[in-house]
Amino acid sequence: MTRRHRAGQGALVSAILMTFLLLGCESTGPKTAVGGLGGAAAGGLLAAALGGKGPGIAAGTILGGLIGGTIGDRLDAADREKAHAAASQALEAVPSGHSVAWQNPDSGNTCTVTPVRTYQTATGQYCRQYTQTINIGGEKHKSYGTACREPDGSWRIVN
Amino acid sequence: MRRFVVLLMMMVWLSAPVVGAQSQPPLTRKQIMESADKNRDGKISRVEFLERMRDAFFFVDGNKDGFLTIEEYQRIPGADPKRFARADRNKDGKLSMDEFLKSISQDFDAADTNDDGVLEDEEVKSWIAR
Numbered sequence: 001m002t003r004r005h006r007a008g009q010g011a012l013v014s015a016i017l018m019t020f021l022l023l024g025c026e027s028t029g030p031k032t033a034v035g036g037l038g039g040a041a042a043g044g045l046l047a048a049a050l051g052g053k054g055p056g057i058a059a060g061t062i063l064g065g066l067i068g069g070t071i072g073d074r075l076d077a078a079d080r081e082k083a084h085a086a087a088s089q090a091l092e093a094v095p096s097g098h099s100v101a102w103q104n105p106d107s108g109n110t111c112t113v114t115p116v117r118t119y120q121t122a123t124g125q126y127c128r129q130y131t132q133t134i135n136i137g138g139e140k141h142k143s144y145g146t147a148c149r150e151p152d153g154s155w156r157i158v159n
Numbered sequence: 160m161r162r163f164v165v166l167l168m169m170m171v172w173l174s175a176p177v178v179g180a181q182s183q184p185p186l187t188r189k190q191i192m193e194s195a196d197k198n199r200d201g202k203i204s205r206v207e208f209l210e211r212m213r214d215a216f217f218f219v220d221g222n223k224d225g226f227l228t229i230e231e232y233q234r235i236p237g238a239d240p241k242r243f244a245r246a247d248r249n250k251d252g253k254l255s256m257d258e259f260l261k262s263i264s265q266d267f268d269a270a271d272t273n274d275d276g277v278l279e280d281e282e283v284k285s286w287i288a289r
Binding site: 036037038039040041042043044045046047048049050051052095096097117118119120124125126128149153 | 194195197210211212213214215216217218219223224225226235236237238239242243246255256259262263264265266268269270286
């Protein structure tokens with residue numbers, strides 16, 4: 001093999017290597033998720049998260065003390081009924097960060113219940129943290145709690 | 160383009176029940192995107208995104224058994240059965256929340272085109288239009 005021939009081969013190998021390097025650096029378009037669910041589905045999921053379940057869903061009952069202590073003692077039966085209905089609706093059907101409000105024109109008391117976080121326990125049970133702001137007799141009381149969904153669709157207040 | 164328009168329509172449709180209950184006008188796409196921006200900094204962090212996706216999982220899980228079946232998943236506009244199958248790592252025919260979040264987290268990475276760890280409005284816009 002002549003020196004000239006070897007030089008030609010070297011140039012060819014260099015050219016091939018450069019081509020591979022350049023191709024490797026070239027953008028192949030938008031990043032794509034190899035194992036993802038897809039942008040369109042994610043958009044739909046965001047919408048589903050925001051849409052919640054709507055007001056027509058039959059909400060389960062609330063198990064445990066939703067409003068306890070001295071504040072609970074100051075609520076009448078109608079207040080309690082409204083409070084439980086609002087909490088059930090909020091936990092079952094309303095996205096985190098959105099509120100369900102109730103008011104009782106007879107007592108003048110008002111309240112909002114807002115789920116703030118949804119998660120699953122190790123056993124797969126759904127739980128939702130929530131805030132509750134109740135205005136009773138002109139005084140505002142804010143509380144935080146967690147409720148977990150039982151298999152029968154009821155929500156149990158766990159703290 | 161057509162897919163994007165359909166997605167927008169579905170978003171408005173999906174948001175209608177709650178919106179209707181509160182007597183507010185239908186939400187725009189931008190409002191829907193902003194719903195995940197919990198700290199109102201104009202960007203969606205991974206934590207904010209996954210928080211919203213936990214909500215999505217809960218609402219899409221119709222029978223509340225803690226898993227998404229292909230039937231439940233396919234109620235989402237843009238759902239792709241092939242992607243569902245890939246996300247189903249243990250091949251039991253359903254997605255656990257863990258499988259779901261791992262998969263959707265990869266979507267977050269794909270959408271984050273400038274790799275700064277947050278999604279800006281433009282990134283979200285182009286992402287869901289793909």
